Amino acid sequence: MAVTPRGTTPEPPDARPRLTVLSGPSGVGKSTVVAHMRKEHPEVWLSVSATTRRPRPGEQHGVHYFFVTDDEMDKLIANGELLEWAEFAGNRYGTPRAAVLERLEAGEPVLLEIDLQGARQVRGSMPEAQLVFLAPPSWEELVRRLTGRGTEPPEVIARRLDAAKIELAAEPEFDETLVNTSVEDVARELLALMDVV
Ligand SMILES: Nc1ncnc2c1ncn2[C@@H]1O[C@H](COP(=O)(O)OP(=O)(O)OP(=O)(O)O)[C@@H](O)[C@H]1O
Numbered sequence: 001m002a003v004t005p006r007g008t009t010p011e012p013p014d015a016r017p018r019l020t021v022l023s024g025p026s027g028v029g030k031s032t033v034v035a036h037m038r039k040e041h042p043e044v045w046l047s048v049s050a051t052t053r054r055p056r057p058g059e060q061h062g063v064h065y066f067f068v069t070d071d072e073m074d075k076l077i078a079n080g081e082l083l084e085w086a087e088f089a090g091n092r093y094g095t096p097r098a099a100v101l102e103r104l105e106a107g108e109p110v111l112l113e114i115d116l117q118g119a120r121q122v123r124g125s126m127p128e129a130q131l132v133f134l135a136p137p138s139w140e141e142l143v144r145r146l147t148g149r150g151t152e153p154p155e156v157i158a159r160r161l162d163a164a165k166i167e168l169a170a171e172p173e174f175d176e177t178l179v180n181t182s183v184e185d186v187a188r189e190l191l192a193l194m195d196v197v
């Protein structure tokens with residue numbers, strides 16, 4: 001039991017929102033869950049990553065990603081402007097550092113949606129971060145979702161599924177695992193983990 005000296009007020013538990021990292025194999029539903037969650041709770045701040053990947057139809061610069069050239073990505077990395085970065089299935093992705101630190105400093109709940117390599121880097125540089133793994137209900141359902149999304153050609157799907165095997169094996173490294181059977185349920189569970197509800 002914590003003992004408080006007479007006449008002093010006990011320290012409140014640390015109420016600062018923590019950085020939360022959401023990872024999981026490509027196609028498991030990370031963006032779908034996060035979009036659903038932010039419709040009801042726009043106060044959750046989602047980092048917008050930089051990427052060398054080409055935009056998919058409907059994706060907007062500055063909203064879904066900052067779409068950058070290889071040279072621009074080289075500079076972001078060389079200048080230390082990324083909190084973490086990784087190469088994933090033939091493209092590079094990275095989290096702009098300054099915006100994340102500003103939002104955390106402002107006391108906002110901050111969410112990163114990044115791959116396993118990035119999650120490991122965040123664990124190394126910000127050990128207080130909460131790492132959440134989003135798992136598919138089954139391998140077959142993951143393949144169905146990634147293929148059914150229709151955004152990548154078969155050879156890219158194959159690369160992403162190769163990466164998925166490695167990511168699924170790394171699930172025990174995470175603090176929490178949520179299984180994406182229902183978008184609504186997982187969005188609620190994630191909000192609870194982030195102390196937003
Ligand atoms: N719970 C669910 N049940 C059925 N389909 C789902 C569910 N969650 C997501 N999906 C569908 O799965 C597909 C992949 O979802 P989404 O693009 O959100 O995955 P992702 O994890 O963000 O992928 P990536 O890492 O490649 O960006 C989409 O077509 C989406 O509508």
Ligand SMILES: Nc1nc2c(ncn2[C@@H]2O[C@H](COP(=O)(O)O)[C@@H](O)[C@H]2O)c(=O)[nH]1
Binds near residue numbers: 053085086088115
């Ligand atoms: N390490 C990082 N991974 C990131 C970042 N932004 C997104 N991602 C992950 O990349 C894959 C592929 O994304 P897609 O949009 O091309 O389907 C997926 O796992 C994302 O979560 C980042 O800044 N750093």
